[in-house]
Amino acid sequence: MTHALLPEGLRDRLPPEAEAAAAILRAALDAVAGHGYERVAPPLAEFEESLVGRLKSASARDLLRVVDPVSQRTLALRPDITTQVGRIATTRMAHRARPLRLSYGGPVMKLRATQLRPEREMTQLGAELIGRDSAAAAAEIAVVAIEALAAAGAPRITIDLTLPDLVDVLAAGPLPLAPVDIARVRCLLDAKDAGGLVAAGAHAYLPLIEAAGPFAEAVTRLRAIDADGALATRLAALEQIAARIGDAAQITLDPTERHGFEYQSWLGFSLFVDGLAGEIGRGGTYTILSDTGCEEPAVGFSIYPDPLIERVARTAADHRLFLPLGHDQAAAEAMRAQGWSTVAALDARCDARALGCSHVLDGAAAVPLG
Numbered sequence: 001m002t003h004a005l006l007p008e009g010l011r012d013r014l015p016p017e018a019e020a021a022a023a024i025l026r027a028a029l030d031a032v033a034g035h036g037y038e039r040v041a042p043p044l045a046e047f048e049e050s051l052v053g054r055l056k057s058a059s060a061r062d063l064l065r066v067v068d069p070v071s072q073r074t075l076a077l078r079p080d081i082t083t084q085v086g087r088i089a090t091t092r093m094a095h096r097a098r099p100l101r102l103s104y105g106g107p108v109m110k111l112r113a114t115q116l117r118p119e120r121e122m123t124q125l126g127a128e129l130i131g132r133d134s135a136a137a138a139a140e141i142a143v144v145a146i147e148a149l150a151a152a153g154a155p156r157i158t159i160d161l162t163l164p165d166l167v168d169v170l171a172a173g174p175l176p177l178a179p180v181d182i183a184r185v186r187c188l189l190d191a192k193d194a195g196g197l198v199a200a201g202a203h204a205y206l207p208l209i210e211a212a213g214p215f216a217e218a219v220t221r222l223r224a225i226d227a228d229g230a231l232a233t234r235l236a237a238l239e240q241i242a243a244r245i246g247d248a249a250q251i252t253l254d255p256t257e258r259h260g261f262e263y264q265s266w267l268g269f270s271l272f273v274d275g276l277a278g279e280i281g282r283g284g285t286y287t288i289l290s291d292t293g294c295e296e297p298a299v300g301f302s303i304y305p306d307p308l309i310e311r312v313a314r315t316a317a318d319h320r321l322f323l324p325l326g327h328d329q330a331a332a333e334a335m336r337a338q339g340w341s342t343v344a345a346l347d348a349r350c351d352a353r354a355l356g357c358s359h360v361l362d363g364a365a366a367v368p369l370g
Contacts, residue, residue: 009120042084098131128300156274322352
């Protein structure tokens, strides 16, 4: 039946995944709100020219577009919410004191899927701290991102730090490069291509490939390379961020990673969750272009929590409690207060297993179904 088909990359989310998706979004944004971030909710679509003018990580060819029958102008479905938050901050909230803390969560639409992420519709949540890009601001954002992931049910989180402008800083100081060679050296370092660096005459940059790994060891190796102190401020900032994170996540450093951080300024980071392939989020420092042409500093993160949904859904399914006919209402209310989802029998035909329950209420106790 063709009327039941959906476009490629789109899908229905059924129970219990739909409940898990809502729970993840709610828990993560509640954790973010606890740090003073106020939620905004931009529209799913905007005029194409307005959206394209602010996109840094995508272009017009990456947008899914439609013609608005009301205005007869082209609309674009957002591929990223961060851009919209920047628009709100520099227009409707331009009068607010800085730093301005905003959060968001909702669906985004990609024009094309990837092999790693075949979905075109995804959930994006995150936070932006606008008006500052200091080490203190970056440390706060990193901690908030980790707490949001933990609240969403992610175990064993890793944050991988990077310095997107590393080559520029070194090329302008202790390891000079001709302007035409900087982009090539960036790409070679990003690919960890030692042979390519040698062929390009950039032997001095080879030690940067080895300056990656667990944070303490990697920052020590990076400091040894920086004999002239050109990176002293950057390294001090990294150590401040790592100290703020503490034991909340495993911390690694890959100072030359550039893929996906093309528009970040001095700091970028990726977020990983044990047992999930690929990164689940990323963040860093950047600038927001205002309507007056001025660049405002900011730091933020985005998380795409969809890979967590199946894991959280399995946990939710283990806390579904069947209430037999004649059950104790007060006991059922107490179980709901403890986080159980209760399913009450309406007649003798209701079957606990068929209704997806993992336990049955026996008196005041939840007994696993045998």
